[in-house]
Amino acid sequence: MAVPRAETPLLTEPARVSPPLHNPAPLRRKLLWIAAFYFASGFPFGLLNYLLPVYFRVGGVDLGEIGRVASLAAIPYVVKPLWAPLVDWLGTRKGWIVACQLGIGLLTFALALGGTPSALTPLLWAALIGIAVLSATQDIAADAYTIELLDERELGPANGMRVTAYRVALLTASGALVAVSGPLGWPRVFTIAGAIMFALAVVALAVPGGQRAPAAAAHEPLWQPVGELLQLPGAWAVALFVLTFKLGDLSLQPMIQPFWVDSGYGPAQIGFVNSVAIGATVAGALLGGALTARLGTFRALWMLGAVQALSNLGYWVAAVAGAPAALMYSAAIVEQFTQGLGTAAFLTFLMALCDKRYAATQYALLSALFRLSGAAASWFSGDFARDLGYARYFLATFVLALPAFALLPFLRRRPLREAE
DSSP: OOOOOTTSTTTSSOTTOOOOOOOOSOHHHHHHHHHHHHHHHHHHHHIIIIIHHHHHHHTTOOHHHHHHHHHHHHHHHHHGGGTHHHHHHSSOHHHHHHHHHHHHHHHHHHHTTSOOOSSOOHHHHHHHHHHHHHHHHHHHHHHHHHHHHOOGGGHHHHHHHHHHHHHHHHIIIIIIHHHTHHHHOHHHHHHHHHHHHHHHHHHHHHSOOOOOOOOOOTTSOTTHHHHHHHTSTTHHHHHHHHHHTTHHHHHHHHHHHHHHHHTTOOHHHHHHHHHHHHHHHHHHHHHHHHHHHHHOHHHHHHHHHHHHHHTTHHHHHHHHTTOOHHHHHHHHHHHHHHHHHHHHHHHHHHHHTOOGGGHHHHHHHHHHHHHHHHHHHHHHHHHHHHHHOHHHHHHHHHHHTSHHHHHHHHHHHHHHHHHO
């Protein structure tokens, strides 16, 4: 095994990976397949985290309850490693993806049957949790499909495309659908959303099924994928870094849409700024993928992560100034652009840690770690934003982004010594 370059120890050659699959398809074609799956992955996430907070706040739902909705909707993304082995051992990645898309479509149609709520009903809670569970399961299969499909040198560009497709889906859910909620009404918006998920299932059927990595031996225990991760050098630093790198972003997100509503902006304005901002994320993701390939993963995490953290201060400045339009639009665009930069580097880091044999389980576990800290922050986000005020809360989210950088030296030095 070749020794990793100094700037990317551990991040480009994780221990004990299985041989990469040989897929003769050109990268351009692979990127199209990845784009199809990650648009479908991002769309239900956009419904849960962007469209529904506006829907609830317009109806008068309390900020604390909106924060708890965001937290509970994040739980399936946290606990998805519990059923990720099923995706490794049963069926095909493509089959799981299509089934989840059809289920999400049906539950979204169910949301169209109700009006704008002033409080959350048990049936509404059930639909939201169902969408979140199916969305998390779809993510497991899509992530495994991507890891198996790509050679290591293709990860940077592929993650740029991945984030791009994901954000275009968020743009559709949080921009276009929010903007038309006024003239069309919420039932029609949810009907359109359900139809989009059904159409995505049809597209997924046309995507090649992929070439599976060699399955784990029958005698290997179910916890073998976790054991492989725990044996990585510097595993403790890896785990803490994954928990904290996106904490600032994940704490900020649940209160952005309520902040716009409470600042006097209507659904059309919010939909427009979400569209522009997510377009900025697409640009950031593409640039972030290219920069990660050029800089190396370690340097990209430092540099792109730093600007990602600093961008939270834009919303703090806007809140302190009384939410004028110029500062609000600037904060949204800068925050989303830098989030695309940081996310491209972070996803490359996570994928480089995974053994292709256990791609579904290991990536689900790693992605669940950063969702865990985000779910905890979301649970309290509404209460803290209400009690502290938006300005002080947004400043606190910047502080929460800082601890991850103290762990980066451990990812560089200790793994490099052991690899050598």
